[in-house]
Amino acid sequence: MELSYILNELGEDRELYYNAVAPPILQTSNFACKTVDDMRRMLQNEAESYLYTRGNNPTVTMLEQKLAALEGAEHAIAFGSGIAAVSAAVLSQLNAGDHVVCIEKPYGWTNVLMKRFLPRFGVEVTMVDGTDTENYRRAIRPNTKLLYMESPNSFTFELQDIAVITALAKQHGCSTIIDNSFASPLYQNPIQFGVDLVVHSCTKYIGGHSDTMGGIICGSREMINRIFEREYMTLGAILAPHDAWLLLRGLRTLPVRMERVAASTRKVVAWLEKHPKVDRIYYPFSPSHPQYELAKRQMKSNTGQFTIALRTDDIRKIDNFCNSLQHFLMAASWGGHESLIYPAAAYYSNGTHKGKLDFNLVRFYIGLEDPDYLIKDIEQALVAI
Numbered sequence: 041m042e043l044s045y046i047l048n049e050l051g052e053d054r055e056l057y058y059n060a061v062a063p064p065i066l067q068t069s070n071f072a073c074k075t076v077d078d079m080r081r082m083l084q085n086e087a088e089s090y091l092y093t094r095g096n097n098p099t100v101t102m103l104e105q106k107l108a109a110l111e112g113a114e115h116a117i118a119f120g121s122g123i124a125a126v127s128a129a130v131l132s133q134l135n136a137g138d139h140v141v142c143i144e145k146p147y148g149w150t151n152v153l154m155k156r157f158l159p160r161f162g163v164e165v166t167m168v169d170g171t172d173t174e175n176y177r178r179a180i181r182p183n184t185k186l187l188y189m190e191s192p193n194s195f196t197f198e199l200q201d202i203a204v205i206t207a208l209a210k211q212h213g214c215s216t217i218i219d220n221s222f223a224s225p226l227y228q229n230p231i232q233f234g235v236d237l238v239v240h241s242c243t244k245y246i247g248g249h250s251d252t253m254g255g256i257i258c259g260s261r262e263m264i265n266r267i268f269e270r271e272y273m274t275l276g277a278i279l280a281p282h283d284a285w286l287l288l289r290g291l292r293t294l295p296v297r298m299e300r301v302a303a304s305t306r307k308v309v310a311w312l313e314k315h316p317k318v319d320r321i322y323y324p325f326s327p328s329h330p331q332y333e334l335a336k337r338q339m340k341s342n343t344g345q346f347t348i349a350l351r352t353d354d355i356r357k358i359d360n361f362c363n364s365l366q367h368f369l370m371a372a373s374w375g376g377h378e379s380l381i382y383p384a385a386a387y388y389s390n391g392t393h394k395g396k397l398d399f400n401l402v403r404f405y406i407g408l409e410d411p412d413y414l415i416k417d418i419e420q421a422l423v424a425i
């Protein structure tokens with residue numbers, strides 16, 4: 041299916057709504073039935089019916105159809121946040137007594153789900169360094185049911201070899217889930233490597249304007265409908281129609297935003313790589329990165345995130361550098377119009393810290409601003425180091 045068709049036409053039936061170009065927000069909780077027989081049919085197949093908005097809603101369906109197509113999946117189901125989608129996907133594959141192998145250092149709340157939440161329900165989790173596929177292989181036990189990936193993962197952007205880990209899962213009868221938020225559905229499509237469920241935080245690139253939240257799971261119709269009937273309907277973490285509408289609006293410009301972000305990031309990274317105060321850059325699309333070849337094989341392009349290690353042992357200098365930036369906002373998240381930094385130093389206070397990240401790491405996200413404007417800002421702030 042062509043990208044332009046997916047983003048501009050797929051799932052949109054304008055004759056149903058006065059030929060309006062923008063889709064309507066179906067702001068309703070309920071859909072009425074004409075006859076008992078209609079209601080009977082809907083109850084028998086609620087996953088494919090419009091009965092109640094905690095199940096399906098037409099504005100949300102439009103988004104689901106487009107995202108499924110972008111990932112090359114049969115079907116998709118939308119949630120109110122990325123972590124709701126991650127949690128529902130993970131829970132859908134597990135029962136008490138099962139075991140999961142997960143990459144170490146995933147997104148923070150995925151880490152909490154794996155380390156603190158699942159063990160409460162009798163699920164064991166082993167976290168492994170995913171840069172070496174052998175670590176996944178060695179961690180597999182007879183009761184392993186799920187191999188969980190996030191490639192590249194959060195903050196330091198290590199990759200996993202998706203095709204090899206997926207083949208390993210198939211050998212051992214395990215399912216696979218990947219958090220694909222980093223790459224966006226344009227620059228990496230894990231279903232082509234055999235992954236069962238692909239998850240995104242739509243809050244990031246898909247929304248693209250830092251004004252709404254959402255999540256999506258893409259996969260086979262059978263797996264998605266099973267999630268609908270169990271985790272989706274019972275946990276109730278639905279995407280509101282208005283938020284689906286904002287995400288649809290974001291999708292229209294996804295390719296142009298991604299191209300701009302990727303090109304600007306290449307320019308900023310090239311500048312930083314030559315700077316003496318930058319000790320190291322965590323950026324898979326650098327030819328010097330140990331996983332450069334894998335990055336080029338799995339991903340179509342770089343995106344806007346990278347992390348720098350600044351050359352100093354003094355945390356106060358890191359604070360000064362971050363506080364001196366005039367045009368980068370200091371915030372969580374990424375994928376919007378605005379450039380951001382996220383300092384690992386924020387995890388440290390009075391000499392104590394939580395987490396495994398060194399305090400001299402600063403994560404960057406390059407937004408839609410002029411890259412030279414951003415470079416000038418970094419240049420003046422680096423005086424602090």
Ligand SMILES: *Cc1c(COP(=O)(O)O)cnc(C)c1O
Nearest residue numbers: 121122123147219221241243254
């Ligand atoms: C932000 C993020 C999430 C969580 O998404 P929310 O929409 O904030 O719930 C999950 N995974 C990754 C990789 C993220 O960056």
